[in-house]
Amino acid sequence: MNPFDTPIEYLKGVGASRAEVLKKELGIVKFDDLLKFYPYKYIDRTKFYKVRDINPDLPYVQLIVRVTRKEVLGENRSKRLVAQAQDDTGVMELAWFQAINWVEKGLQVGKAYIIFGKPGMFNGKPQMSHPEMELYSSQTRDRKGNMTMQPAYNSTEKLKQFSLDSKGLQKLTASLLELHTKDIYENLPLYIVNRYRLMSRQDAFRNIHFPEDANKLAEAQHRLKFEELFLLQFKLLKNKMLHTQKFKGNIFDKVGEYFNTFYNEKLPFPLTNAQKRVLKEIRVxxxxxxxxxxxxxxxxxxxxxxxxxxxxxxxxxxxxxxxMMAPTEILANQHYQTIKALVGDDFVEVGLLTGSTKKKERNILHERLMSGELKILIGTHALIEDTVQYKNLGFVVIDEQHRFGVEQRSKLWRKNVVPPHVLVMTATPIPRTLAMTLYGDLDVSVIDELPAGRKPIETVHFYESQRLRMFGMMREEIAKGRQVYVVYPLIQESEKLDLKNLEEGIEVMRHEFPLPKYNISIVHGKIQAAVKEEEMQRFIAHKAQIMVATTVIEVGVNVPNASVMIIENAERFGLSQLHQLRGRVGRGAEQSYCILMSGNKLSHDGRKRLDTMVRTNNGFEIAEIDLELRGPGNIEGTQQSGVLDLKIANIATDQELLIQVRKCVEGIFEKDPQLALPEHQVLHQANLSKQAGLSWDKIS
Structure with a gap:
């Protein structure tokens, strides 16, 4: 048995009660979890200060001083131990308010000590309360303190009740390494370790917890990041290879009448080179x-x-x-309407199945599916119900796939003896490194150009003081026959957030754009589905010039005549959401505009988001900046997936390393797909899924 699989309660100094609190508070269940519970920062113990350099603004400091006097002062609760200490630059006071008798007994006047703690001032003199003390001797002179860089671990109030503060966790980790460093085996091929000049695994774990110096710490971090990303990419690419071997697919050996007739007679605009490239990839x-x-x-x-x-x-x-499966009825309806409009009524039969489909219509759809007459079925989760049976399902499209669980998606596979081909789509551009991590076991296609004739959306940022200009732009566009979206972040006024809210916004809009000249459509999550649909249809039919809404319109509303998107309190939205909202306009041939309204005071991140939106329409560039600002854990779709349970690597800041590691792993599988070479045996022995700490929620 691997010693690191041992339950944490069996580590010296833990026991049952501490093991329980470690599990509940930090998820530390076994030795391996503690080994990979890395410090969040390090306190540099390599530097020694002089008394004259001390001021209360400094963080923790370390000095070498000689104790010249000590005395116990006060009674009962005011009792304290005070000592005078000095070096060749000045005198300072040391004070203890707890464990006074124990400290006083061990404190030797006339001896030199290394002291460490948070400095302060008392009566104009440097002072330190409850310093860490270590007798200074010839041995400690060589060691420069009790260690060179002291690790600091995240703890909680509950853990502190069990004496498991940062210092307590440090002791447990030191104990673990003392007992089991020899059991930390190499899990990467030796030639990889040498080629990339990686620190050994044993040294890396020693130095990540108790670094000898800053350089050793950097080497340890690099090694462990490399390893973590390597194991992640190894798992993904191995899954991809196994998938290829395991799941046979139907062969589409011809392009026939349906495709050719649509391409030659029904396609409303020429395909872009990017669209042609993707179709070719799918065809292959x-x-x-x-x-x-x-x-x-x-x-x-x-x-x-x-x-x-x-x-x-x-x-x-x-x-x-x-x-084709979509996550919402609005989106399913939009796909149905779009595809029906593209193919016409007499070309190929298209069906729509959602939770709102009437029973009679359902029965007809089920019959036509079973007979094979219905060729294209578009819908929501309703498509995966057991009652929905196909005669011969061969191709599945899943839109905005991050909104579906792995079980939901896999149910579509079981609708046919030979699993259908699967194309998953997302309109949320994903940075390259994130795609390599989240979807590393999928082949990735990118459409990176817009159809000809589409004009880039012009984006402007207005402050509250420029609201009259916003109203003016709205009137100009409405006078041209265009329509306007106005999006608010809240439905009702919040006491905590001083935001423009929807209800107030509706009143303002009604005042500025009164009946009968202007009609306003209102859409938000709190109104009934039927009313929401009616309001949307009014806007789509151009019976309303303005739609006031919340982010419910982020996806699923397609009105080519709408040319202005106004986003109130835009600084409160994430970049990807701003980009999605902006994408609701610019769908026709006319020039479209996005107006970002904000308060006058902006945070650094808020300003960067708005500046980015004004500067570029490139969704992939925006996604990269979003990843940089928010980190991978908060990017839409990644938290649900659970894939990014990384302990030390960071997809946002370690992009170059990830690309390097991906190429390294691809090279291994190209050279030795079965991992049969002697140098790759270590990869069979490594329990990769456990070591990587991964959970997979994807099509694989």
Whole structure:
């Protein structure tokens, strides 16, 4: 048995009660969890201060002083031990208010000590309360203090009740390393360790907890980040390879009448080079006899739906049925309307199945699916119900896939004996490094250009004092026959956040844009679904010039005539959300505008978000900055996936390392797919899924 799989209660100094609190508070269950509970900072014990340099603004400091006097003062609660200490630059006071008898007994007047603690001032003199004390001798002179860089560990109030503050956790970790450093085995091939000049695994764990110096700490961090990312990429690429071996796929060996007729007679605009490239990638995938498992990334308005439809038509040409699953009824309806408009009524049958579909209509859909007559079914989670049976399902498109759980997605596979090909789509651009991590076991296609004729959306940032200019732009666009979105972050006034709210906004809009000249449509999450749909339809039908809404319109509303998107309190939104909202306009041939309204006081991050939106329309560049600002754990879709349970590496700041590691792992599988070479045996022995601390929520 691996010693690091030992339950934490068996480590000396832990026991049952401490083990329970470690598990509840920090998730530390076994030795390995403690080994990988890394310090969050280090206190530098390599530097020694002089008494004259001390001031209360300094953090923890270390000095060498000689104790010249000590005395116990006061009675009962005011009792304290005070000592005078000095070096060649001055005198300071040391004070203890607890464990006075014990400290006084061990404190030797005339002896030199290394003292460490938080400095302060008392009666104009430097002072330190409850310093750490160590007798200064020839041995400690060589060691320069009790250690060179002291680790600081995150703790909680509950842990502190069990004497498991940072110091307590430090002791447990020291005990673990003392007993089991020899049991830390190398888990990377030796030639990889040498090629990338990595610190040994034993040295890395020693130096991440108790670094000899700053350079050794940096080496340890680099080694452990490399290892963590290596194990993650190894798992992803191994999954991808196993998937290719395990899941056979139907071969689409022809492009036939459906595809060619649509391409030659129905396609409303020429395909971009990016769309053609992606279709080619899908075409190659579906001819290999292996189940396709591809992620399609494309910015808002880049033409993903047309690519998805043409892929479905290739499947239909080869005798298969197809489906498209979306996370909401609004989005499913939008896809249905878009695809119906593209193919027409008499070309190929398209069905819609959502939670709102009437029972009679459902029964007809079920029959036509079973008979094979219904070729394209679009819907929500309703598509995966057991009652929905296909005659021969060959191709599945999943839109905004991060909103579906792995179990929901896998149910679609079971609808056919040979699993259907899968294309997952997202309109949220994902930074390259995040895509390599979240979707590293999928093939990735990117549509990185907009269709011809689309004008870039012009984005401006207005402060509250410029509101009249905003109203003026609205009136100008409405006078041209265009429509306007106004989006608010809240529905009702919040006492905690001084934000413009929807209800107040509606009143302002009604005052500035009164009936009968102007009509306003109101949409938010608190109104009934039927009323929401009615309000949206009023706007779509151009019976309302202004839609006042919350972020419920972030996805699923497609009104090419809408040319202005106004976002109130824009500084309160994340970058990806701002970009998604902006993507609601710019869908027609006319120039469109996005107006970001904000208060006068902006945080550094708030200003950077708004400046980024004004500067660029490139969703991938925006996603990179969003990752930099928010970190990977908060990017949409990553927290639900659980993939980024990284202990030390950071996808936002370790991008170059991740790319290097990915190439390294790809090289291993290219050279030795079965890991049969002697130098790769270590990769069989390593319990990779456990070591990486990963959980997989994806199609694999």
């Amino acid at each position: 995938d579906t001819q290999r006899g292996v189940q396709m498992n591809r992620l399609l990334q494309g910015d808002v308005g880049s033409g993903k739906t047309v690519v998805a439809l043409m892929s479905l038509l290739i499947a239909i040409d080869n005798g298969f049925q197809t489906c």
